[in-house]
Amino acid sequence: MDVRKMPMPMKRVVHLGSRSYGRLTAPGRMTPSFLICGGQRCGTTSLYRALAGHPVVLKAVLHKGVHYFDTSYDHGMAWYKAHFPMNRSAEKVTERYGVPAQTFESSPYYMYHPQAAARIARDLPDARLLVLVRDPVERAYSQHHHEVARGFETERDFGGALALEPARLHRQEERLAEDPAYYSFAHQHHAYRARGEYARYLSVMAQHVGRDRIHVVESERFFAEPETVYDEVCEFLGLPTYFERPVFEKHNARPRQSDMDPGLRRDLTDHYLPHDDALARWLGRMPIWRRKA
Secondary structure: OOHHHOOHHHHHHHHHHHHHHHHHOHHHEOOOOEEEEEOOOOOHHHHHHHHHOOOOEEEOOOOOOOOOOOOOHHHOHHHHHOOOOEHHHHHHHHHHHOOOOEEEEEOHHHHOOOOHHHHHHHHOOOOEEEEEEOOHHHHHHHHHHHHHHHOOOOOOOHHHHHHHHHHHHOOHHHHHHHOOOOOOHHHHHOOOOHHHOHHHHHHHHHHHHOHHHEEEEEHHHHHHOHHHHHHHHHHHHOOOOOOOOOOOOOOOOOOOOOOOOHHHHHHHHHHHHHHHHHHHHHHOOOOHHHHOO
């Protein structure tokens, strides 16, 4: 029976049993060689599924997003490794294709949690990180709609949610950085404006893991030129590109929101101008949404 189609109580039992077995077998399990770290509402699910279709890539066993390095770090490395395939599965793939198998997961909050990058650098010292970016105005609006749909946001007006953001996030980043056990619901779910300030998060990640281990992808370009971008990602990850490419689809996509208040759109666009300029230094060119403006 497909676990995804099970009733939630039964699914929890299955996941609990799988994690318990996984912990016992953790020494014989794979360790991720790369992670999709963000950003939220930037096409991470679509890239995850494309990479999961690569013949030498084995995806996480239970969830695409494990959330170990942000909200579950207290569970320990054995708990984390419980989410990944056995080494014998990797050996079979390697024998079949003559290329080392890899495994990965996708947790977009890793990009934003103040302690995630240092934890990744410590526990996965050779892992490569993939980051997707998107027009930050559209990203913020999409996140708000997403959080409302999931029941995580009670303020249904986007402008109202933006107005609440400073108070909701007051000192949350500092507390998360200071206290490894602290959790902030607002920081994870209500940081609409802040999430699009991509360069400052990338700079923190680079300080810990090194810039050469981070690959940035514009989601607009990924959806417009999926084959080219996919090949570039595979090259960065050391994955062969001579296999047949997967079918590229959009997942969890929400259409461009044309009903945003024009004044609010202008304010957000102006807010992101210096952040886009900083991101351009990462990309080596102006972000695609600025070039189309």
